Amino acid sequence: MRLPTPTIWAPAIALVCLTAAASGQSTASWIDAYRADASRLIELATRDDFAWQRLATLTDTFGSRMSASENMARAVVWATEAMKADGLENVRAERVTVPNWIRGAESAEILEPARHAVVVLGLGGTVATPPGGLEAEVVPVSSFADLKAKGTEVKGRIVLFDVGYSTYAETVTYRTGGARAASEAGAVAVLVRSVGPIGLRTPHTGAVTYAPGRAGIPALAVAGEDANRIVRLTRAGRRVRMRLVTSGHAGPEAASANVIGEIVGRERPDEVVLVGGHLDSWDVGTGASDDGVGCVITWEALRLMKQLGLRPRRTVRVVLWTNEEHGLAGANAYAERYAAAAGNHVLALEADSGVFTPATLGFTGSLGARLLMSQIGTLLAPIGMQDIGPGGGGADIGPIVQAGNVPAMAYLGDPNRYFVIHHTAADTVERITPQEVSKAAAAIAVVAYVTAEMPERLPR
Numbered sequence: 001m002r003l004p005t006p007t008i009w010a011p012a013i014a015l016v017c018l019t020a021a022a023s024g025q026s027t028a029s030w031i032d033a034y035r036a037d038a039s040r041l042i043e044l045a046t047r048d049d050f051a052w053q054r055l056a057t058l059t060d061t062f063g064s065r066m067s068a069s070e071n072m073a074r075a076v077v078w079a080t081e082a083m084k085a086d087g088l089e090n091v092r093a094e095r096v097t098v099p100n101w102i103r104g105a106e107s108a109e110i111l112e113p114a115r116h117a118v119v120v121l122g123l124g125g126t127v128a129t130p131p132g133g134l135e136a137e138v139v140p141v142s143s144f145a146d147l148k149a150k151g152t153e154v155k156g157r158i159v160l161f162d163v164g165y166s167t168y169a170e171t172v173t174y175r176t177g178g179a180r181a182a183s184e185a186g187a188v189a190v191l192v193r194s195v196g197p198i199g200l201r202t203p204h205t206g207a208v209t210y211a212p213g214r215a216g217i218p219a220l221a222v223a224g225e226d227a228n229r230i231v232r233l234t235r236a237g238r239r240v241r242m243r244l245v246t247s248g249h250a251g252p253e254a255a256s257a258n259v260i261g262e263i264v265g266r267e268r269p270d271e272v273v274l275v276g277g278h279l280d281s282w283d284v285g286t287g288a289s290d291d292g293v294g295c296v297i298t299w300e301a302l303r304l305m306k307q308l309g310l311r312p313r314r315t316v317r318v319v320l321w322t323n324e325e326h327g328l329a330g331a332n333a334y335a336e337r338y339a340a341a342a343g344n345h346v347l348a349l350e351a352d353s354g355v356f357t358p359a360t361l362g363f364t365g366s367l368g369a370r371l372l373m374s375q376i377g378t379l380l381a382p383i384g385m386q387d388i389g390p391g392g393g394g395a396d397i398g399p400i401v402q403a404g405n406v407p408a409m410a411y412l413g414d415p416n417r418y419f420v421i422h423h424t425a426a427d428t429v430e431r432i433t434p435q436e437v438s439k440a441a442a443a444i445a446v447v448a449y450v451t452a453e454m455p456e457r458l459p460r
Contacts, residue, residue: 104247342404350394354413362391365407
């Protein structure tokens with residue numbers, strides 16, 4: 001998650017004030033033409049729990065959705081048919097070839113000083129242990145520097161990266177890079193304290209990366225409570241010996257798809273306002289917050305416009321990406337397919353941070369674009385989301401944003417709540433309220449509609 005400093009907004013605010021003083025006009029005068037339609041979108045979005053019910057249908061019917069899985073394939077068909085039923089245009093499923101990692105059976109157990117089952121999840125992409133598992137002593141480390149300082153002490157042992165959660169951006173590096181570093185130090189396996197605030201003994205999965213050309217070692221996430229216990233025992237001078245079993249392996253690549261629907265622009269159909277989330281999920285939980293809800297709220301923006309008969313000047317396109325969790329094949333395929341039209345993307349908005357209250361909208365773009373977006377934000381005052389801050393962007397829109405220098409936006413749910421369930425079995429629809437989903441859909445619908453409808457496109 002990228003978090004640019006908020007101070008970049010100070011020059012924009014000053015420029016708005018100077019412009020208003022020079023012209024003698026209200027800074028909001030141009031936006032007034034869109035208030036009635038924005039109010040209609042907000043009212044329709046928040047009238048009922050349609051969006052939440054659609055999310056429940058997705059997660060209840062298809063469950064977890066690894067990109068190469070049958071569940072994902074069925075979800076693609078369902079989303080395509082439902083978009084057509086909603087009246088969206090140019091609905092299609094664009095084929096993407098995706099990697100196929102299979103988790104298999106896994107377990108962990110403390111053998112010494114007393115037998116005790118430990119709650120783990122193999123990291124996405126982990127290699128397998130020998131068939132009977134592996135046994136070794138555990139060496140906790142608090143950082144990469146601590147690993148290096150331990151020297152030969154870790155050779156032939158299991159390394160536990162016990163790094164307390166601060167923010168996702170700061171802590172996730174131990175999940176992605178811990179196995180590589182531990183392997184280079186001679187470890188036989190790695191445990192990573194789950195990347196998130198401590199929950200109810202819930203481990204968090206997520207992708208691991210190995211050094212090219214080197215054999216990987218088994219990599220598992222361990223619940224925070226179990227990590228704490230291991231560290232307390234070792235600090236007390238007790239030897240902790242564990243048995244780990246993983247069965248993760250790569251299967252043959254598989255066919256998946258990005259699901260796309262549009263409202264074609266009435267005047268400038270080649271200019272595109274892009275919104276979306278990723279339809280795939282990890283194979284635990286049902287991928288409700290990560291990222292079923294992102295798919296639903298961005299899709300809902302188009303459905304709301306269609307319901308109200310709103311056809312903006314530019315095309316509004318929703319993309320439900322595949323393979324965000326384990327490779328970004330969907331994002332890269334989209335950018336490659338639309339490379340020639342990258343510069344015609346007017347705005348790219350990604351929803352992949354949940355919808356938990358308090359939520360915000362983040363934006364990254366030029367000073368001129370930020371000025372316009374701050375005024376569009378005033379239309380969201382009825383739902384308390386008028387303050388648009390920094391932090392636009394996302395993994396799936398990243399390639400097309402970079403290719404076309406596209407202004408980027410993100411819907412950002414409360415990270416303190418989101419990362420408790422992120423990549424866990426607890427990521428289910430019960431954690432989300434209908435009001436949170438409807439509010440998010442309303443905000444995205446207004447931003448997408450006005451950006452697509454206003455006479456001039458956002459400046460680069």
